[in-house]
Amino acid sequence: MEKPPIWPPGRKIRSCRHAENEENGSNECSLADQDNNERATEEVQKLGFNPLQQLFLVALQALVQISKSTWERKFNVFKQWGWSDEDIVSAFEKYPMCMLFSEHKISENMDFFVNTMGCKSSYISNHPVLLSYSLEKRIIPRCSVLKALLSEGLIEKFNVNSIMVCTEKVFLQRFVTPFEDPYFLKLYEEKQTL
Numbered sequence: 001m002e003k004p005p006i007w008p009p010g011r012k013i014r015s016c017r018h019a020e021n022e023e024n025g026s027n028e029c030s031l032a033d034q035d036n037n038e039r040a041t042e043e044v045q046k047l048g049f050n051p052l053q054q055l056f057l058v059a060l061q062a063l064v065q066i067s068k069s070t071w072e073r074k075f076n077v078f079k080q081w082g083w084s085d086e087d088i089v090s091a092f093e094k095y096p097m098c099m100l101f102s103e104h105k106i107s108e109n110m111d112f113f114v115n116t117m118g119c120k121s122s123y124i125s126n127h128p129v130l131l132s133y134s135l136e137k138r139i140i141p142r143c144s145v146l147k148a149l150l151s152e153g154l155i156e157k158f159n160v161n162s163i164m165v166c167t168e169k170v171f172l173q174r175f176v177t178p179f180e181d182p183y184f185l186k187l188y189e190e191k192q193t194l
Helices: 031-046 054-065 068-080 085-094 103-116 121-126 128-132 135-151 160-165 168-175 182-192
Strands: none
Touching: 031 054, 054 085, 068 085, 068 103, 085 121, 085 128, 103 121, 103 128, 103 135, 121 128, 128 160, 135 160, 135 168, 135 182, 168 182
16 A cells, blocks of 8 residues: 655645636646646545545645645644654545644644643544634633533533534533533633633
């Protein structure tokens, strides 16, 4: 089995540049852009993405939008959190958008989940969608409520991924309103406004 790439092929491509052909008014892509797009498409297919599914386009977008140096910097950020090359490629396969987040956002979310919430770094690599959420608007408010519920003995444990991916309505129905204590709703709302 061929090892997946650890950075995108070619140079940075935002999109196929169109040049107006003065003679016939048609749009055409440069051959260099076509070659790089073809290489990126091949790399995404090698990773096992199905070209008929939307995730294929997301992975392709990630590969063509990031320069090699940016890809390597983000790769190193993940490695600083103990992720192996295989962990990073696996996270990309599960959620290609994880490579489009800023290095600051990746580090900030990893720090909170690992150092504040006590999650293992490998848990985040298995659930890379967790890196997509806003620390201020979703992660801290929800985790504050959950930590308060744990300290009061009202819940014994929770699945961080399930808590983050559910809608606000579901979160409130499951973790705030059943306890009929206005403190939890107030805590949640206060943390959202910070």
